[in-house]
Amino acid sequence: MLYFYILMRRFQFNDTRNLLSKLSVRRGWNALKVYSSFYLSRMTGKPIQWGYPISVSFEPTTSCNLRCPECPSGLRAFSRPTGMLEQSFFEKTIDEIHKDLLYLIFYFQGEPYLNPGFLDMVRYASDKKIYTATSTNAHYLNDKNAKKTVESGLDRLIISIDGTTQDVYEQYRVGGKLSKVVEGAANIVKWKKELKSKTPLVVFQFLVVKPNEHQVDDIRQLADEVGVDDVWYKTAQVYDYQNDPNQLIPELNHFSRYKKNSEGQYVPKNKLSNHCWKLWHANVITWDGLVVPCCFDKDAMHQLGNMKMQSFREIWNNENYRQFRKELMSGRRNIDICSNCSEGVKVWG
Ligand code: SF4
Numbered sequence: 001m002l003y004f005y006i007l008m009r010r011f012q013f014n015d016t017r018n019l020l021s022k023l024s025v026r027r028g029w030n031a032l033k034v035y036s037s038f039y040l041s042r043m044t045g046k047p048i049q050w051g052y053p054i055s056v057s058f059e060p061t062t063s064c065n066l067r068c069p070e071c072p073s074g075l076r077a078f079s080r081p082t083g084m085l086e087q088s089f090f091e092k093t094i095d096e097i098h099k100d101l102l103y104l105i106f107y108f109q110g111e112p113y114l115n116p117g118f119l120d121m122v123r124y125a126s127d128k129k130i131y132t133a134t135s136t137n138a139h140y141l142n143d144k145n146a147k148k149t150v151e152s153g154l155d156r157l158i159i160s161i162d163g164t165t166q167d168v169y170e171q172y173r174v175g176g177k178l179s180k181v182v183e184g185a186a187n188i189v190k191w192k193k194e195l196k197s198k199t200p201l202v203v204f205q206f207l208v209v210k211p212n213e214h215q216v217d218d219i220r221q222l223a224d225e226v227g228v229d230d231v232w233y234k235t236a237q238v239y240d241y242q243n244d245p246n247q248l249i250p251e252l253n254h255f256s257r258y259k260k261n262s263e264g265q266y267v268p269k270n271k272l273s274n275h276c277w278k279l280w281h282a283n284v285i286t287w288d289g290l291v292v293p294c295c296f297d298k299d300a301m302h303q304l305g306n307m308k309m310q311s312f313r314e315i316w317n318n319e320n321y322r323q324f325r326k327e328l329m330s331g332r333r334n335i336d337i338c339s340n341c342s343e344g345v346k347v348w349g
Helices: 002-007 013-021 025-044 087-097 118-127 143-152 166-172 178-194 210-215 218-226 277-281 312-316 319-334
Strands: 055-058 103-106 131-136 156-160 201-208 230-235 258-260 266-268 282-285 290-292
Touching (some): 013 201, 087 118, 103 118, 118 131, 118 143, 143 178, 156 178, 166 178, 178 218, 201 210, 312 319
Parallel strands (some): 201 230
Antiparallel strands (some): 258 266
């Protein structure tokens, strides 16, 4: 039954059609260039990049209201500064990259709704016909924000909900209130109906960890009761997976990024092949303009450029980027962030 759920994300016809409607000739041509560069790089063993990112994650803020145990934002464990993305900087960057960009994720670390200009930025990107998505803990989806969210043109709203009872939910979402999350999701569903809007696609994202794995069926029932569009299960990244100090790695093998070896120790399931689609087609810009390879570089340890000083086009093929692509292709397991990431592994999330 569970495996069936993993395989069966509901096909979202309206969402797929909506995404395809954002595809211009230029964006399609760029995607083709990125795709062919990636496969040519794999065939030749040389890092080739002809296109620009198809997808970018922009960080609205590093601040967060919760204290989740495997999140550096929640644990206040960043060495980089905490702050808010400024609208003028955001707009300048979007102006530069929007013609090639298909997909914009308003999320990296932190809770996006804490940035007061967040939904105005969504509106700006949406007006440029970019597909927009965000992920939230849904503690700020009051009636007013829910209405504004639907009006902003946001295409996808992922709501983190990792339990169907308060005692289970708060074991990972430390400091969170399940009733607020459910109420926030219901507000969005209500305003979609009121405004006769097909967007955003509303998804419950359930991070499967040991304390909540017995509720993987219950979350579907809750989703149906609230009226959200789908449930997506996500596997958890555990930094210290050998010791698993917070006891998060689930017993349900399908939902784990780790498996036990013959000595009974956890090791990543990932074979860590020396290629990475994510590095080729996407990247991340922090609230203060640092460009990093992907969402696994949470503390921006691998800075490839700074958008406050250079253009995106300069950064995307600069020496740092070329070197990082080369290093990954010659020994991914030697790069700290790449040795414990899910890219390329066949598990959900
Ligand atoms: S951490 Fe993973 S996704 Fe990020 S660049 Fe390395 S291999 Fe790719």
